[in-house]
Amino acid sequence: MITIKIDGRKVRAKEGATVLQAAQELRIEIPTLCSYKDLSPFGACRLCVVEVKANGKWQLATSCDAPVKEGMEVRTNTDRVKEGRKLAAELLYYRYPTTGAVREIAGKLGVDVAEGKADDHDCILCGLCTRTCHEVVGVDALTFMDRGPGRNIDQPKIEYIADACIGCGSCAFVCPTGFVKMEDKGHQRTIWGKDFKMESCGVCGRYFAPVDQLTWISKKTGVPYERLKTCTSCR
């Protein structure tokens, strides 16, 4: 355990924890759209900024990807922090003015949100789906489009690699805006525009997982497919 100071309070934090986690332990609320407890930090939305004292100067830093350090000093509620979060939210709102999730958090952070359409589900490039697919599922069916000299892509987006997808739906689960749409119609699931055949539970008969996903788990773990054909409730 190491000791850090958050908003003047001395607290003990686990080594390897992030400032965001340490603050959450203290029930300090920090806004974020791109962090999730089971995934590595990514620092996409910039809403979770705090002030960290470095070389004697207070500097803005995203708390989700800043590991705690012995003696670290953090401020989570100064005017500068509030201004920073507000600007980050303002820019998100500038690009996605009709996406509900963005409007909601922008409003909370003091952005003047105009009345109007609020039922869109734009992708805000938070990277939760790509990280889930890589880190938790392990199939890498989602990835960021890259940019750089000579690669003149107008609008970066998430690329979907249909061949790699097993239809597990984890990306839809973590998506903060509802951009990733998943529809289950009994024997068939549709996600990212691709149809997956569903397997029914050998005990209760309920459709519970895509065949591709069970095949993949079977291959990965060596457990025979037949044994995976029982849903979690009946197991």
Next chain:
Amino acid sequence: MSDVLFSSWDGRVLDNRKAAAKKDAGAGVPTKLNGHQVAALIGWNGLVVTDAKADIPSLALAYLREARKLSCGECSVCQIGIDKMIDMMENMAAGKGKKGDLAEMERVIKGVSELSKCNFGRASALVPILDAIRYFGDEFQALAAGRKKLQKKSYASAVTAPCMAACPASLDIPGYIELIRNNKFVDSLNLIRERCILPGVIGRACTHPCEDDCVRNDIDETLAIRLLKRAAADFDRDQGGSALGASAKEKADKVAVIGAGPAGLAVAYHLRRMGYGVTIFEALPKGGGMATVGIPDYRLPKDVINHETDLIRNMGVKIEYNRRVDKLDLEDLKRQGFRAVFLGVGAHKGTKIGCEGEEAVCADFVQGSEFLRDLSLGKKIEPRKKVVIIGGGNVAIDCARSCLRLGFKDVEILYRRSRKEMPANDEEIEHALEEGVKIRYLVAPVCVFMKEGKVTTIECRKMKLGEPDESGRRRPIPVPGSEYKAATEMVIAATGQVPDLAFIVDKEQLGVTGWGTIKADPVSYRTQLEGVFAGGDCVLGPATLIEALDAGNKAARSIDAYIRGKRYEPGISFKGIDVGKQRVEGYVSSRPEEKVKFLDPAVRGGSFAEVEGGYGASQAIKEAERCLRCYRLVVWE
């Protein structure tokens, strides 16, 4: 007198617009690029104006549009911030500007610099626009008020980064690292191949000057740029190995290349891609040049270079092995239909060390380059009890570590200066010491004694360090009366190599320097002879693999221009401009480099197995996440 009207470069503001006596901008302010005067330039570190007629709002908008292409969108503030700036400026230009627009722009710029995830967003994307607004605010106001129109001009732009600028071949390092971060290893490899056709080789054996200039050094440790390149190459080879890009439409013209080393292979690859017929004449039975016969297997396994050479052959480059060109006959090459010739023969001939006994022909007293060549071509080398290696460069270290692996019991390096001056890579020296190589500093050989054709003894003299010489290193001075003798059964002289130019009949006509290297123009790679180009070690003297690749990359473009009768346009050089500096630093959490495994020193003897391990895909992605993406952009007219 200064020709600079305004400069905010590096944050130092110089305003000569109303000054009676114009002040000088000083060194490091980019007023010229590739020798051409710029009228106005906006770049990551400021704004420079030399022509009063330059339209700054128009230049600023052009910069924003270029910046938009580089902004990755991985964090939301930088890219949306740029979009908002562009929208605001376009509104102003359309006469729809609002009061307070400039103050609003300033607020967004400051916020984006503070909030961005990478160094492009922090230090490049919008920072110089702030200077334009602050110091040329009247022009922006005039635009907003409809009193001024944006000039329609085309602006030039160029991109670099501290790592890219340090790389002799200017690889798009942040670009290929970004592709790895996004799990696109094959795309990453193809981007690397544009300027480095031997990625697996360079990913192992490069001296990686890029890592010395990595901005991350100031925070924790450099990015493992070399190992990431290796990861891209290894990933592809593990998947079966992708073919190189197809060639353009077949051209009738042919080019001859002498030497299948890194320079020759790079020239051949690029010309072939342009559609030329290319034939390489190679004296040795294998391709790769010094990468093959100069670097032992434990650092660079042969299958890596063989694979990469084969890929170049498979795209249609003819490589004639065992075809030593004894006499360069240009007339004959012309008759065979070759429009141009590239000389890339390397520097394979050892230099004299200047000690007695050197002239004798003896199997126990050899040149370092010859020793490594024999070893790599499979010649059997009997281990002796003791070997003394003379020299302090990588060749000396390679010889020493090879000897240990061959079963020599006592391996000693003599170097005439101290560790500090030693030109070999630090990591190589460390490995050698760890494996049991002894290094004696401040010692030089005087005489090698032989009996019945066998080396028996070496006589040495101690040295001390004097004043620095022209290389900047302190000169070794003999200590009188310090001579001593030591028994040894073998001596390897590894103090440097020169090109073997015996195949050039008329050296005067071609042009040869006092160092014994070929004279070639450093930009166009042309020699004095019409249609003959040269690059790599035979021009530079023994240099690095990546410098040879760079020569090959550029010479190919120059040869293409020559054959088509066009002027050769070299790329933009950032020489003289400090690309390391950035005005906004921001807070970066420290995160140490991902480490690879090394073969246990205890099991290295007797085996030429590769010592350094590589990254797996997941580890490579983790390491790639450390990249700060320090792209630097300049736009100018």
